[in-house]
Amino acid sequence: MNTTEETARPPSPLKAPRKRKRIVISCTECHRRKQKCDRASPCSNCVARNKQSLCHYENESARKQQLLEENMSATPVNGGAFSIIKPNESETAAQIAGFGYTKSGGNNNTTLGIFKKIENHDVEAAALISQLPSSIPDHNNGLREKYKSLIRQLPSKQYIEKLLVTYFREVNYQYDPLDEGIFRDHLQDWYNLSFSTLNKGPMELPGDLQFFPALLFQCLALALQFQPLAYDPSLDSLKYAAGMSFDDLASDYSESGVSILSLLGKRNTTLITVQAGFLRTTYLKNVGMVTEAWHSLSSTIRDAQEIGLHKDLFNxxxxxxxxxxxxxxxWIEQLRRRMWLILSLWDIHMAIVLGRPTTIDVRDGKPPFPIDAPVPKNRRVEAPTPRNETDPPTPLTMLLWSTEISAPLWDIFNLEKEDPHQNNFAKVEKMHKLINQITLHTPPYFRANNPDTSFDSHPDCYWLTRARPTFQNGAAFTIMALHRPYIFTNSSSRTSALRAGLDVLRAQRVLFNLLSSLHYKMFSLVLNTFDAIVLVAAIYILHPHENREDLDDTLQHFEWGMERFEMMSTRNEMAKAALGVLKAIHVRLKRALNVSKDGKTQPQSLKTEYPTPSSQMPTPSAQASISSGSPTAGPSPTTLTTPTSTYTLPTISNLTSPAPVSNAGLTPNSNSAATTPIPANWETFSVPPSFNFSAMQPLQPLHDLVYNDLATGMNVGYETGGWDIGRVGPSGGEGMAAAPWQFEGDFGSDSFWGFMNSYNP
Structure with missing residues (x-):
């Protein structure tokens, strides 16, 4: 019977598929993965998966309306057992957060944290405060067109690819701020964006892609700075005006990147934002805009703190x-740690060099260091694993060891504030010994003397030979910075600072020889040399009778340093500005020692004096090791004796003895300091015994060059050793209207520069 009824029943018509009436208010990622979304921006699920850049909503107004209704009807429900990274954030809490209160870190003592407690206690508070006008402006008005006008300035894909090859080979290895694999993924995502998507405006893009053009602009700007003289002629088509240089184009690109960051604001900051800010800081230092670079670094550090790079987040x-x-x-977490490490290193280094405060407070702690892991071919199938001894070093390896040797800079920075009158020399001695211990543990492939060269031929280690003098420079700079405040009051510090300065100059000389003209814009080639030359010159000007065994080496490296600046001055604005100051110091140094025009011969050309690249560094016998500069170490000769070098300048140490020794059989060119008489026309510069050196401000050459408008009249019309310094008076005698070796600038009489101008032998 049932069979008969079923047979007789007419077939029911097919029902039309029911349309979904509920608006999708979950983010696109949670909707795709069929997960419950807390509808935050970004939601806790995307934060936990490190997919913040993909978290966006198709219907933003519906999401906000739904959140508002939920807040008015019930207490917010948390996102479940796995939403511990970011608590569920109501619409009213989001509005309060818009005033600038932090949304991360789990601190309930902030205004936002207290507000959430009130909101959870009384749901009516949410309804009342939700009526407040949103503090977030309407970014859609004009934002889309401004954004499109900026990204139109990007060159075509073929030129981008050519310039990125230069960036990753010549620039990125220096501090390793970008992971090329991750960067290439973002670049491909950018290429894949359709015009219709871009036409909707940047707020419709994932977070990382919104800011990616800013990072790309900065990469292209740095790549243009490092173009060789024999560059690819097809790049000339990027110039849109006659007489335009790559420097002009690089400035345009970098400014476009800044404009994008400014346009998008600070509310949706990502790691891409931080990377773009750091590359902008690097660009500014390369063009000599050090003050602007310091402010840019500070802003970038704030962006990094905004996204929690300074904390070890529990994911x-x-x-x-x-x-x-x-x-x-x-791997992304490793990149976050690396980026914070770079910012910390730059923050303390610029504070020491420029005499400025740090932005980072070390009392806040720091996240763990990134793992020194080899770069995988596919980071989606391999976890970060520490490299072993057989793995070649990477730029990250160099960064980690540079951080180790520079870590004492934080203690040095604090010591300068704790001991403004330079009385705690016992602590200085202890810190010096600890720094030497760090240096002794340097991996063999980073050593300046007798390095392990087994990785030099590895194609991924093309940068390794350049890293050795860079590392030696960093270690010597730390010693020099430690003793620099004490050089006016302590003879042991003068010796240690002098030898560390000579180590810096040796390392800089070797590094310069390993580079080509395309690297002349590297700010480190100027900054480190300038600080070291001014320091060693000041020591000999004020105390010419001390450390006489190192004077020959000092004068030779002074000459080499100025010649390097001459070569770089056409492409490096900072070198051009510093060159005039060095020439004036050179005149003052020779005047202090009263070196006559006829008492010396010109040293050989810089190009013939340099060692060949295969030698890497001068012979060990010519090296003044950092440990030998210890306050407890005795004098040790450090005369440069490389096979290609014949130092022909008269041995000035023979001519600065407190009392002459009668031995008429020797000439001023003799190397015997104990038996050489002092000719009548050679005099020494003596400082009044009553002068109070403890009242002199610590020497900070680059700070004075940048902030105090330190300048001289010696940028033109001067050749090394071309004047009879002994006949130039303090008012610029011998027909000169003014003394070109006088320092001009906004500095006090208690500074080194003021003392040099006011005291004349």
Whole structure:
């Protein structure tokens, strides 16, 4: 019977598929993964998966309306057991956060944290405060067109690829701020964006892609700075005006990147934002805009703190996360740690060099160092694993060791504030010994003397030979910075600072020889040399009878340093500005020692004096090791004796003895300091015994050059050793209207520069 009824029943018509009436208010990622979304921006699920850049909503107004209704009807429900990274944030809490209060860190003592407690206690508070006008401006008005006008300035894909090759080979290895694999993924995502998507405006893009053009602009600007003289002629088509140089184009690109960051604001900051800010800082230093670079670095550090790079965030994994997503998140976390490490290193180094405060407070702690892991071919199938001894070093390896040797700079910075009158020399001695211990543990492939060269031929280690003098420079700079405040009051500090300065100059000379003209814009080639030359010159000007065994080496490196600046001055604005100051100091140094025009011969040309690249560094016998500069170490000769060098300048140390020794059989060119008489026309510069050196401000050459408008009249019309310095008076005698070796600038009479101008032998 049932069979008969079923047979007789007419077939029911097919029902039309029911349309979904509920608006999708979850983010696109949670909707795709069928996960419950807390509808925050970004949501806790995307934060846990490190997919903040992909977290966006198709219907933003519906999301806000839904959140508002939920807040008015019930207490907010948390996102479940796995939403511990970021608590569920209501619409009213989001509005309060818009005033600038932090949304991370779990601190409930802030205004936002207290407000959330009130909101959870009384849901009516949410309804009342939700009526407040939103502090977030309407970015859609004009934002889309401004954004499009900026990204139109990007060159075509073929030129981008050519310039990125230069960037990653010549620039990125210096501090390793970008992971090329991650960067290339973002670049491909950018290439894949359709015009219709871009036409909707930047707020419709994932967070990282919004800011990616700013990072790309900065990469292109730095690549243009490092173009060789024999560059690819096809790049000339990027110039849009007659007489335009790559420097002009680089400035345009860098400014466009800044404009994008400014246009998008600070509310959706990502790691891409921080990387773009750091590359902008690098660009500014390369063009000699040091003051602007310092401000740019400070702003970038604030952006990094905004996204929590300064904290070791506890990331919980989603139970349904795919293994490849988890592995990729681990590599991104390593990149976050690396970026914070770079910012910390730059912050303390610029503070020491410029005499400015730091932006980072070390009392806040720091996240763990990144793992020194080899770069994988596919980061989605391999977790970060520490490299072993057989793995070649990477730029990250160099960064980690540079951080180790520069870590005492924080203690040095604090010591300068704790001991403004330079009385705690016992602590200085202890710190010097500890710094030497760090240097002794340097990996063999980074050593300046007798290095392990087994990785030099590795194609990924093309930068390694340049890293050795860079590392030696960093270690010597730390010693020099430690003793610099004490050179006016302590003879042991003068010796240590002098030898550390000579180590810096040796390292700089070797590094310069390993580079080509395309690297002349590197700010480190000027900054480190300038500080070291001024320091060693000041020591000999004020105390010419001390450290006489190192004077020959000092004068030779002074000459070499000025010649390097001459070569770089056409492409490096900072070198051009510093060159005039060095020439004036050179005149003052020779005047202090009263070196006559006829008492010396010109040293050989710089190009013939340099060692060949295969030698890497001068012979060990010519090296003044950092440990030998210890306050407890005795004098040790450091005369340069490389096979290609014949130092022909008269041995000035023979001519500065307190009392002459009668031995008429020797000439001023003799190397015997104990038996050489002092000719009648050679005199020494003596400082009044009553002069109070403890009242002199610590020497900070680059700070004075940048902030105090330190300048001289010696930028033109001067050749090394071309004047009879003994006949130039303090008012610029011998027909000169003014003394070109006088220092001009806004400095006090208690500074080194003021003392040099006011005291004349």
């Amino acid at each position: 919980t994994r989603q139970p349904d996360a795919r293994p490849e997503d988890v592995l990729e998140a681990l």
